[in-house]
Structure formats: C-alpha cells, structure tokens
Amino acid sequence: MSQRSMNRLRAEEISVGYPGRTVLDAMSLDIPDGKVTAIVGPNACGKSTLLRALARLIPTQGGRVLLDGRPIEKQRSRQVARRLAILPQSPAAPEGLTVLDLVRRGRTPHQSVLRQWSRADAEAVERALSLAGLEGLSSRMLDTLSGGQRQRAWIAMALAQDPELLLLDEPTTYLDLPRQIELLALIRQLNRDAGLTVAMVLHDVNLAARFADHIVALKDGKVRRQGPPAEVVTAETMQEVFSLPCTVIRDPVHGRPHVIPA
Amino acid sequence: MRVDSAGRAPVRADRLLDDVSRDHARQARRARAGRSRRMALLASCAALVLLSALALRLGLRPVGWADLAQALIAYEPTDPEQIVIRELRLPRLVGALLAGAGLGIAGALMQGMTRNPLADPGLLGINAGAAAGVIGGTFLFGMGAPSQQIWLALGGGALGAAAVFALGGGAQASPARLLLAGAALSAFFLAMVRGLLLMSRQSLETYRFWVLGGFDNVTAHTLGALWPFFAAGALAALAAAALIDALALGEDAARGLGVRVGGARLLAGLAIVLLASSTVAMAGPIAFVGLIVPHMARAAMRNDMLWLVPCAGVFGAGLMTLAELAGRSPLFGGAMQAGVMSALIGGPALIWLARAKEGRMS
C-alpha cells in the first residue's frame, strides 16, 4: 500500500521462519491507523506468524517491524505493551484463576513492583469488564465459563492493557454464530468509539468482509491482495488465494461482498 | 502444568485442522516417516537381540556361541557352561528385559496420561507402596523370605497406587492433582519406611538387601510367578495407548471420539500398576528408567502412543540390559546396580536429546 503518511504499525521487508522453514519472505505491510484490518488466507499461509512478528513475539530474520516509526525490538517491551496488545491463539491460563484475576493481569505494563495497584488500574479493569459485558461474572472461575464468555474474558484482559493497537489471532474460534457476530461487533464498536486500531486473523472471509475496513489476503507467506472488502473479496481473488471457485454477491443488507462457494 | 483456562486440553480444533492440512502437503514425507519409524523399531529390535546374545555370552565364565545355541535349543543339564547360561544368565537377562520393557512402557503411559514430562511410574506411589509392603511385612509379621517378598511388594505397590488414585480425586481428577498427591504420598511412605528402618535392625537388613534389588536373584520361579502380570500389563498398555492418544486431544475431544475419559485413565492406570509393581516385586525399586526411556522413544517416534508404547518397551529393555551388562563389567567392581548404571547412561542421553531438539519445543 502506498500511503504517504506513515502508519503506526508496519512491517518492512520482514522475513520470519522457524528452523528449516521460511514462513514469511521479505513481506511489507501497513496496518492502517484507526481501522479494523482482517488478515485472511488459507491454512498455513503465515497469518499467525505475521501477527506474532508484528507483536514482537517472534524475532525477524530480516527486515524490521516499526511501531511509531521505530524498530519494535529496539523499544522497551513494557513501553510497547502499553500501546500494543496481542491476544494469541489458544491462550492458556493456570488453573483456579477468576475472571477478575485474569483481567487484572492485563494491567501489567502499567504497573511496577512498587506500584502494583492504583486507582487507574481499578478503573481500567472495570472499564474493560464492562466493555466486554462481563460485569456480573468477574468473580467466576475461568474454567466454569462458557466458550463465548471465556473468549470475552481474554479480550477484556487485552482491553485492560489500555492499548491503542489490538492484535487478535482468530478471536472467534470456539464461538457459535451469534457469539461470533457479537464479538466482532464489539471489536468494531471499540474501534469506532475509542479509535482503537485493530488487526485480526480471521478464518471466515464473509465475516471479515462484513466487519473489517481493510482486508489483507495472504498466500504462501506473501500478500496477494489488500484493500477495502469490496476490492479484495472478489471471485478472482478467492480463486487465486483459496483456490475456491465461487460467486461473490453484494450482501443486500449491509452492502458488503459475500462469498458463495460454487 | 499446562491446563488451559477450562482445565481442559490445550489443543484446539482449528489447530488440528491446520495440522491436518499441513500434513496433506507433506503426505509424501509422512509416508516416508512412517516407513522410517517402522525401520527404526525393527532396527532396535535387532539390536536388542544382539545385545541379549552378548549378555548371555559375556561374564566371569565366557561361553562360546556353540554352547550358547545348544543351551537354548537342546539343553544339556550336565554341561557346566550350559548350566551357567540356563540357570543364571538366562533368568537374569529375561528379568532385565522384562523390567526395562515394563518400566519403559509404564513411563510412556504415565507421561502421556498426565501430559507431564516429569511423570514417572514411581510417582503413582508404586515404589513407595512396595517398599512399605516389604518392610511392613517384615516388621509386623516377620515375612522376610524372597518368595514372600514378591507378593508383599506387588500388593504394597498396588495398594499405594490405589491410595494415590483415591486421594488424588479418582479417575476424574486433573493430572496435576494426581501427580501432586502421588509425589506427596510417596514421600510420606518412604519417610515412614525410613523411620521404621531406624527402629528395627531386622527390617533394616531385609530392606538393604531388597532395595539393592537387581537381577542376580531372579530365578525361573520368580519369572514364572510374575510373567502373567507383565503380559496382562502389556496388553492393557496397548489397549490404553489409543485411548491416551485421544485424551491428548483434550477430554472433550476424546469424549467426542467416544472415549470414556475415566475408563481410559483407569485402564492406563491399571497397566502402569501391573507393569511397575511387578518390576518392583522382581528387581526392587529401579528409579529413572521409566522417566528417561519415554523421552528417548519420543525422540525416535514422535508423539504417537501406538508407536510409542512398543518403542518404549524395546528401548527400555535395551537400556536395562545394557546397564546390567555395564554394571557387571570389572570397571565398576563387577556389581554396580543396574538402576544406577541406567541413570549414568540415560542422564547424559537425555541432555543430548533435549539439546538436539531444535526450537519446536513448546
């Protein structure tokens, strides 16, 4: 994408891999500020790796990730965590944690050993819980929650971090359709109301088209198409990226593109 | 212990799908891997046979190949060479093979069931229970004869495991709790045993002899009494292997596959108890083998229980025989415990394995 003004989070020619396997090869990408970006692509195309690289969870072998114009790995990890939150795929928590315990841990980058709890922390936690619709559940054990509630608890933890950029790896897995819609609507509302920049990996192209402002289609560790849903979600792209023969229609309610597999 | 927020399996359906699709792309390599696994298993079996033959030949009184073959095929009970093989070395070898295989398999099941790389069959309270059985029998009823000790150890081991299961919350308990309960109860029993030993000289004498264990006192009679337990344990282990593979996907996924979680854990527990307590009964408490061997087997076979169980059996038998051979070598005064030797051989091997495995560890 050729934007003049620099976006806050961008990857410049990054190469990432695991021993013996290159996943991303000299990829450049901008996450547009103030928008909801969805990263789609077939399985094993490097979506999760890209997200982890953007969040400095995996080192790049070449190129660099820039956050606010500076290489992300040169910045203090705590300072990065105050601006950027990531929710990895299948997060795990120790046994016996309550929702409140979990959400409180999102405050880590704002705390120090001497200042382990402050009014700002309490307010942020309370705000995160209410944004995620978890007020009544805060003292429940995490393992007694339903899948949808648990996922919202994790999101609340990321929100308690008070980030300006939020990266989510497949936040809708495990959820039924109403819960998926509810969650994505919540994410978009956070984006609209609080100006949160969101980048998330999504499996479902139709949901991505419905809720994202910007879609990045990956295949084999390369960006194949990116742009607004109407430009990316087309029959040709679907064929190219997913090898899926399909018809794309305009969803009559929201006016977004909708994929109907042949 | 890694338990996800639900206390369930940390594996997700989409992860699996991802893996499946990746596997699709690598099917050719997979097929090759399958063949190489079979080859690896066959090769280790061949190595085991060779090692066994060596173990029969080597010793204070070297025996030729001809005598060896004759002792096995057409036993001549008057030939001193053949008597040595038949009466001394063969039971000892079979004992080592059985013990190693039993501990290896039990360890693989234990680590698979609890998803904890530190789990060892001894942690189910088996070794401690057996020790308590032997000492309790000696102390209370004066039962010190080796033939009685077998049954005392077997019973004590089974009782110890039953206590751990019951106090750890039964078959539905989380693996973490089971392991904690096992470790705590084992320590408790062993402390009791130590206390008893310091109070009774006779018990101390019995215990010192028993705890050294080893395979020198394994006779055809011992083997005859214990083999049904080993056989039943091995069968139960093979039956439990597929169930544990399903459990590794998470309790819910396993239930979805029609596996009864409690039943699967019980079956695996039964196999572990049968194998490990017959080993204790035969050769005293041998630590470590059940801990090391599954890691070695996993390096060769990856995490597939149906392969892992036989492989752990072969590797365990090999390690035990090798340790037994090395322990009898003049280098170590000719009488080093096989358990100590296997730790001496297995420990560095484990470090090497851990370092050789690149990156993909979590």
Next chain:
Amino acid sequence: MMRAVRIGPVCAPLRPRPLAASLGLSLCLAALGLAALAWGGYPLSAGETWQAATGRGDAVAAMIVLEHRLPRILTAIGAGAALGLAGAMVQTMLRNPLAAPDIIGFVAGANAGALLAALTTGGMIVGGALAGGALTACAVVALAWRGGLDAHRLILVGVGANLTLGATADLLLSFADERTAADMARWLTGTLHARSPEDAALAWAGLALLSPAALWLGFPLGRMALSDDLAAGLGLRLARLRLAVAALAVALVALAVSVAGPLPFVAFVSGPIARRLTRCAGPALAAAALTGATVTLGADLAARMVPTFRLPAGVFAAMAGAPVLVWLLWIEARRRRL
C-alpha cells in the same frame, strides 16, 4: 472492586484471603517456635522458658534455651523459608508443580560435590556442596540456553543432570569406607542437629539479603504463569526473567544447604500448600516462605521428640508436609466434584 493499600510510594492490592492465610501461618510458626523452645530432653515450663529467654532464669536453662534451642529454631525457620521461596519460584517459572528447584540440578550437584570433597579432603563438606551445586546449576542453565530458556528444555536437561549426578553420587558413596558413608548419608538427609548461633545468623542474613529480590520477582512471576506469548505480549522479557529466577533460586537453596544440608521435600511441598491456602493462582511467595519455615520447624521438632534414634529432620519433612498437602488436595477434589 478491589481495595489497595498505600505505604509511601508502595502501592499493592489488598487481598483478604492470602493475608489471612499468611497471618494464620505466622501464628502457627510462632506457636511451633515457642513449643520448640520449651520442649526437649530438658523440659521447661512456659515460665521457666520465658525467664531463661530474658536472661533471668538459672544458668543451665539459659544456656539450653539461648545457645542450643534458639539457634536451632532460627536456623530451621531461615532454611525452611529459603527452600519454600525457591520452590514456589521455580514451580511457577516452569509451570510445573513437580518442578522443585532440584530440577536446576542444584541439589544433585551439591550432593555429588559434598561427597567428592569428603572423599578427597576428608572435610570441607559444605564448601564442596556449594561449589558442586553452583557449578551444576550453571552447567544446566548453559546447556538449556538457546536464545532463551525454554521451560521444557530446562526441565529435560535438569532431569538428565539430576539423574547423572545422582548416580555419580551413588557411585562415589560405594567407594567410600563405611564410616564416611554413614556420615555422608546423614548429611545428605539434612539435619538441624547442633546448629550454632553463627548458622542462624548466616541463614537470616542471607534471607534478608535475598528476599527483597524474591519479592521483586514475585510480580512478574505471577504473570509468567500465563503462556509465553501472553506474558511477552504484556511486556515481560522472559529470557532475562527466567535467568534471574534460576539464579535467585540457586542462591536460596545454597543458603539452606549450607546451614541445614539438602533437606528434601520442603521446597517441593511449600508452593502447592501455599497456593491452596491462599487460593490464588500466582506464586504466593510470602505464604510459601512461611509454609517452608513451618514444615521445617515442625519436622525438626518431630525429630527432637524421638530422641533415642536421633533421626535427622529430613526424614520428618515429608511426614510433616505430605499429609497436609494430601489433605488439601482431597478437599479441593471434593469441592470440585460438588
């Protein structure tokens, strides 16, 4: 929703349950300590103990209380607290309840080092133990290091080192003559018999020096209990943290070993008991330290109460700690089932 306490620049959340648990443990510890002052081969009444402790009683009582019992009690508390802290830290760091600090190879190394020192020089047991333990811990961390400390790899390398060194110690023990072997076996079990005031001073000075660092690490440790990616996403630098935790755990265990020998089981049992008493998912370091001290003091008291056999305290550590843990696990299992 959550109250906080503020003392100057320090501000920490106020959690009633852990606070109550720590208070209860402290009371328990104090009661055991008082009992240990009064009980023994030369029993004293409460009044006599008090007089002796304040220096007004008769000379014999004063000597027994101040020079024999008090140092022993203080050493037990110091060593136990150090082991409890180290255990809870390592278990949380490696996310494995079975991973006592022994996993870093310290104890096995210390045993082998002590044996080697006893065999070659005939003395220097403590020096040999500390050197052996520290060397092994460094070797294990170095062998497991690969651009960071992966928990799984550290566990495997640690187990390997433990097994090798444990077997080496057995081997060394079999070379020793009977007297040395018996002495070493006693030392290896851990004992608090005849501790001097210097031992107590060393234990407490070391604890005073190291526990601020432990409290400092307690904050990130609680967050490390989440997955690696989450913790890194929250801004924690895992490699550095793991290294710091390992180093501190080794220092704490070294402290305990130098005054009380390698007391088994205390480090393993303190963390799980503390976590269940406080019902918090974090490392519960303060409660773990108190639990370790209580278990060790209780074990030593039990050892003194069976005087004819002179059992080392190490034997009783499991007898004092294991039933408590099993009982807590039993309650937990029943609560979950209901």
